[in-house]
Amino acid sequence: MNDTRADTLIKQINTIQRLSLLKSFKPLLEKLHSYADCHNRKLHYDHYASLLLLYFFNPTFTGLRSIQHASTLKNIQDKLGVKRTSLGSLSEANHVFDPQLLTHIINELAHDVNRLPFQERFNNLDMTIVAVDGTLIKALPKMLWALWMDEDHRAAKMHLEFDILKGIPLGAHVTDANKSEIAQLESMLSPGKLYCLDAGYRKYRFLNTILQRSSSFLVRLHDNASYKLIQERALSETDRKAGIEFDRVVWLGSTNTRNELSRPVRIIQLRYHDERALSGFSRKSRLSSKKTFRTPSVGKTLLIVTDLMDLPAELIALMYRYRWQIDLFFRWFKCVLGCKHLLAHSENGITIQVYCALIASLLIRLWTGRKPTKRTFEMICLYFQGWATLEELIEHIEKLKSKEQK
Known part of the structure; x- marks a missing residue:
C-alpha cells in the first residue's frame, strides 16, 4: 500500500516538474543564448525562441507585432528573461539565427518521451517505426524562393519524420513546394528505422x-x-x-x-x-x-x-494503418497549433518557426503524457493567460489519463 502511495506521489512530482517549464522556457533554451552575439544586438537567440513558443501558446497573438508588443510587458520580461525588443530586431532574427541549433533541443525532448500504449507486440521490434510525408504551407507571392504552381501561387513544404509508437515528430526540413520528397528523405535516412511510406x-x-x-x-x-x-x-x-x-x-x-x-x-x-x-x-x-x-x-x-x-502479415497491415497518424499530426499542426500563419518570409525564418512549433508539440506531449488534443491545448493556453490554475491543469491531465486506463 505504501509503495502504491509512493508511486503516485512520484508521478505527481514528475508532472509538476514538467509543468514548471510552462512558467519559463529559459532552462530549455539557455544553451542558445550566446549564439550570433553582437555588441549592438539585444535580442538573443534563446529570447527569440522563447517569444515564438509564447506565440504558439497564446492564440490571441496574430503576428510579429503581437510578439513585439508582448515583449514590452513586465510579467513576460521577468518570466522569459527577455528585454523589450523592436519589430526590426524580430525581423532581423529570422535571417541571423541558425535553425539547425534547434534540432538538438528537438532530439533531446523526443528522447525523453515515452511510448504510447500500443499493442505489446510492437515492443519487441528493435527499430523505430517512422512515418515520413510532406505537407504544404501556403506562402505569399512575394516569397520568390517558395516555388510551386506559378508566380501567383507560392508554398513551402515541410518534410516530417514522425515516430508512430511515441506519437511525436522526430525532425523536419523546410523547402520550396516543388522539392522532391524522395530526394529529401534520401538525405535524411539513418540506420535502425522502419520507414512507413505512402x-x-x-x-x-x-x-x-x-x-x-x-x-x-x-x-x-x-x-x-x-x-x-x-x-x-x-x-x-x-x-x-x-x-x-x-x-x-x-x-x-x-x-x-x-x-x-x-x-x-x-x-x-x-x-x-x-x-x-x-x-x-x-x-x-x-x-x-x-x-x-x-x-x-x-x-x-x-x-x-x-x-x-518474419513478422505476421496482419501486424504489417496494422503498422501501415498507423502510418496515417502523421496526417492527423499535420491537421493538428496547422489547424490547432496555428502554423497556417507565417511569421517570416525567408526560408530560414520559416524553418525556425516550424522547429519552434515542433518543440511546442513535444512539450505538450511531455507535460501531458499523451498525444496533444484540442481540449488539452486550450487548457494550456488558458493557464498561460491566467484563467486556469496549475492545479486545474494537472487535474485536467489526470482525468485524461484515467479515461485512457479505463
Whole structure:
C-alpha cells in the first residue's frame, strides 16, 4: 500500500516538474543564448525562441507585432528573461539565427518521451517505426524562393519524420513546394528505422537505398505493380480476419526494372471497406496516365511491400494503418497549433518557426503524457493567460489519463 502511495506521489512530482517549464522556457533554451552575439544586438537567440513558443501558446497573438508588443510587458520580461525588443530586431532574427541549433533541443525532448500504449507486440521490434510525408504551407507571392504552381501561387513544404509508437515528430526540413520528397528523405535516412511510406515513395531504387542504409521499409504500391512470384505464403486465421488476401515473396518490378532492388521482398494485399462509401459518399476515381490507380468501389484493396520477412502479415497491415497518424499530426499542426500563419518570409525564418512549433508539440506531449488534443491545448493556453490554475491543469491531465486506463 505504501509503495502504491509512493508511486503516485512520484508521478505527481514528475508532472509538476514538467509543468514548471510552462512558467519559463529559459532552462530549455539557455544553451542558445550566446549564439550570433553582437555588441549592438539585444535580442538573443534563446529570447527569440522563447517569444515564438509564447506565440504558439497564446492564440490571441496574430503576428510579429503581437510578439513585439508582448515583449514590452513586465510579467513576460521577468518570466522569459527577455528585454523589450523592436519589430526590426524580430525581423532581423529570422535571417541571423541558425535553425539547425534547434534540432538538438528537438532530439533531446523526443528522447525523453515515452511510448504510447500500443499493442505489446510492437515492443519487441528493435527499430523505430517512422512515418515520413510532406505537407504544404501556403506562402505569399512575394516569397520568390517558395516555388510551386506559378508566380501567383507560392508554398513551402515541410518534410516530417514522425515516430508512430511515441506519437511525436522526430525532425523536419523546410523547402520550396516543388522539392522532391524522395530526394529529401534520401538525405535524411539513418540506420535502425522502419520507414512507413505512402505510394509516392515507391521508387524501387530508393527502396534499395533504404536497405543499404541498414533500415527497412513498408510502402504502398500501385494496384497494377509488376512482380515475379517466388513463394506463396500461408495465411493464418488471424491474417484472414484482418482482411489479408495474400502474402507473397516476389522479385519486384518488370523485366526492365527488376534489378533495381537487390533482394526479394514481400507483398501483402489487404482488403478493407470504405465506411464513407457505405453511407453514400462518392469519391472520384484517381487515374494515372494509362491505368486506374484506385477503384471507386466500396471494397478496396491496398498492396503493401516490405523487406520484413518474419513478422505476421496482419501486424504489417496494422503498422501501415498507423502510418496515417502523421496526417492527423499535420491537421493538428496547422489547424490547432496555428502554423497556417507565417511569421517570416525567408526560408530560414520559416524553418525556425516550424522547429519552434515542433518543440511546442513535444512539450505538450511531455507535460501531458499523451498525444496533444484540442481540449488539452486550450487548457494550456488558458493557464498561460491566467484563467486556469496549475492545479486545474494537472487535474485536467489526470482525468485524461484515467479515461485512457479505463
